[in-house]
Amino acid sequence: MTINCKGNLIDLTQPKVMGILNLTPDSFYDGGKYTDPDSIIFQVEKMILEGADFIDVGAYSSRPNAQDISTDVELARILPVVERLLEEFPELLISIDTYRSRVAKECISLGAAMINDISAGKLDGKMIPTVAEHQVPYVMMHLKGTPKTMQRQTTYDDLIGDILYYFSERIAAARSLGINDIIVDPGFGFAKTLEQNYCLLQNLQFLKSFNLPILVGLSRKSMIYRLLDLDTDRALNGTTALNMVALLRGANILRVHDVKEAVECIKLTEALVLS
Template sequence: MGILNITPDSFSDGGQFNNESDALHQIRKMIQEGAAIIDIGAQSTRPNAQLLSAAEEILRIGNLISNIKKEFPEILISLDTFYSETVQFGFNEGIDLVNDISGGMFDDKMFEIVANTGLPYVLMHINSTYESMHEKLIHDDIILNINYYFSEKIQKLRSLGIKDIILDPGFGFGKTVEQNHQMIDELDAISFGEYPLLIGISRKSFIYKPLRKSPLDIQEETQKLHLKVLEKGAKILRVHDVLATKKTIDIFLGK
């Protein structure tokens, strides 16, 4: 899953792809490098980012989704949003997947709209409010906490008829460096193998800050961790660096 941030303020690539021609050029590059899914985000979720409304997200996305579908009909499009209104817009434009960092907690209509669209849904583990999403609030065992959260949310999703569920443990969102590494070490215990896992560790601070490096200078360390999560059952890797990750996946698959 290649990341396309159409934002001016994302932490490592803000402003690079927030016009349509640059975005389409980057998508072409990611597809050529091996991306199977493009994850479009109109809103930065880094600490202290500006909060956009659903209307602002939709305005920022514009015709991009429908134009991607015309130019690259084979690619799957994931929409990274926590607004039900943006999901409905994306569905009308042709998205294939909803990637919601909020677990339905930032918009109480999210689960209902996803159920109505019939789209697959990425359920991420996160603190319960937008304001607290980066606070380190979990003091019990992180794996137990994540599994309890997922079991509760999955029950709600399934009760609404949403069965195509992908789980994202939420690396970097309100977890300590130690908790992030525990999640990697014990990844095979998350969700008990019942649902596919999406892993997003690309350019995350729990990797680069302890090393005193920049987010753009941890390629080798990230790929080692990507290989580790693949060995522990990860099914989708959400990444900025598609080519390097595709090489790691090929190594894992023995190609």
């Protein structure tokens, strides 16, 4: 199971780590931490040294009730960072966390290697054609509604069945335009209650029916800290525990704030599976 990133085949049969770089002032965990060039370079270098395979750069917060921003503001935040990161780390594989096709296109033109779209093309009809034109790997996430409305859209006839149907339709749309490298993300915390998140994790292996890589983003989310009556700062242990479960159920990429711990989790899981 491989994806092509800028001419390099990345083997995802061995799980990989995607480090999160939020450029937003209002992200749920690290909002406002990485807004100046020095802090950004320091954090990315740290994640690379700890073993990150990809860096996911986002300039639009998708947390519930986050402030909406224009495309121009998103571009002003993200383009200088992508350019600077590739100057400092020319081999870096940058994923762009956006649902806007214009942002995706301009970041790819600077050298970004992957697009990570929370809406799987549903919030911008030009996104899938844009990804197809540039032939970069495409992460499509499950989402109902928008970040502003998703918490009111948690009713399902059959949670797992509805998600499988959603991906069947979205994958078909991407394939019809010739997108080769597709990664599915079940969207933990997006239009799902706490109980639904755990049901989804328990049944993650059903996504393997698509024979596509699975990306899991559980890092420090409310399904962890609310259940444990903690805050985001103390949710690392719970994140690692659930990442282990995700790996055992078929996850190929862990999207995380804490790279070192995720890399260790993968090593331990591999030792367990191979023993």
